[in-house]
Amino acid sequence: MAKLGTWEVFRFALNGGDRDSVLMLARIYSCPQRCRVASKNLLWQSLRRINAVRRGLLNMLWLTEARLRGLELGDRIILNGRPCLQRHVGSRITLADGVCLNSSLRSNPLGCSQPVMLRTLRLGAEIILGRGVGLSSNSVCAALRIHIGEGTFVGAGAMIFDNDFHAPVDEWTWGDAAPDNPKPVIIGRGVFIGARAIILKGVTIGDRAIVGAGAVVTKDVPARSIVAGNPARMVSEAK
Numbered sequence: 001m002a003k004l005g006t007w008e009v010f011r012f013a014l015n016g017g018d019r020d021s022v023l024m025l026a027r028i029y030s031c032p033q034r035c036r037v038a039s040k041n042l043l044w045q046s047l048r049r050i051n052a053v054r055r056g057l058l059n060m061l062w063l064t065e066a067r068l069r070g071l072e073l074g075d076r077i078i079l080n081g082r083p084c085l086q087r088h089v090g091s092r093i094t095l096a097d098g099v100c101l102n103s104s105l106r107s108n109p110l111g112c113s114q115p116v117m118l119r120t121l122r123l124g125a126e127i128i129l130g131r132g133v134g135l136s137s138n139s140v141c142a143a144l145r146i147h148i149g150e151g152t153f154v155g156a157g158a159m160i161f162d163n164d165f166h167a168p169v170d171e172w173t174w175g176d177a178a179p180d181n182p183k184p185v186i187i188g189r190g191v192f193i194g195a196r197a198i199i200l201k202g203v204t205i206g207d208r209a210i211v212g213a214g215a216v217v218t219k220d221v222p223a224r225s226i227v228a229g230n231p232a233r234m235v236s237e238a239k
């Protein structure tokens, strides 16, 4: 009978071979060094499985918390890490099917320096995330309406808000959150927003547009265009 190589043993392990039979195969058909490699692979595989179970359980826990906080949730929502969800009484936060919120440090290649923050500030405010929207370490804060269209990806640390939070009161003081100047932010379908961009109140971003990393978007962005800089200007058209 032919000797089993490390790769074959590993494949056997991946396909669900139990520990003892893999080790036995490795011992019978291979040298001690291969046996060690097989056990190491097995160890990694087991750790990965334990981690997947851990993430699945935490996902269920954070989804339950989201439901208890009154969010409207679609199917197959993935919450990597615990997002910070604050829904004002009488307001709405909706996550459609397949939305993914990355809040844990390792859930985005750039690292998440803060959890995703979804917050409505007052009665009647709305945050609506369309199907398959992906957020990583973002702040989305609505006093009126923020709508992110299907398939849009928002890069690590980007912020989206529809109001200025504070307005001058009296001679030297500033008023509390959600003054009377909110304007809705509408982000189209299949948009890509670069890391640490800021989308300000009243902006509409057209379908399939791209916003460069670090851009500060103060004006509407046409569909299929690329904008960058502060204030964001069109640099070219998206392919």
Ligand SMILES: CC(C)(COP(=O)(O)OP(=O)(O)OC[C@H]1O[C@@H](n2cnc3c(N)ncnc32)[C@H](O)[C@@H]1OP(=O)(O)O)[C@@H](O)C(=O)NCCC(=O)NCCS
Residues within 6 Å of the ligand: 108, 110, 136, 154, 155, 156, 193, 194, 195, 196, 210, 211, 212, 213, 214, 215, 226, 227, 228, 229, 235, 236
């Ligand atoms: C916007 C972006 C997609 C454009 O990529 P591109 O089409 O390859 O564009 P180019 O690199 O050819 O740049 C075109 C012009 O825009 C400028 N530009 C590109 N990105 C910019 C940015 N973020 N800020 C300011 N200017 C930018 C370039 O300097 C260049 O200017 P020039 O024509 O005067 O030389 C890319 O630069 C970017 O910002 N990607 C973001 C990636 C990201 O954040 N991912 C999130 C991971 S979580």
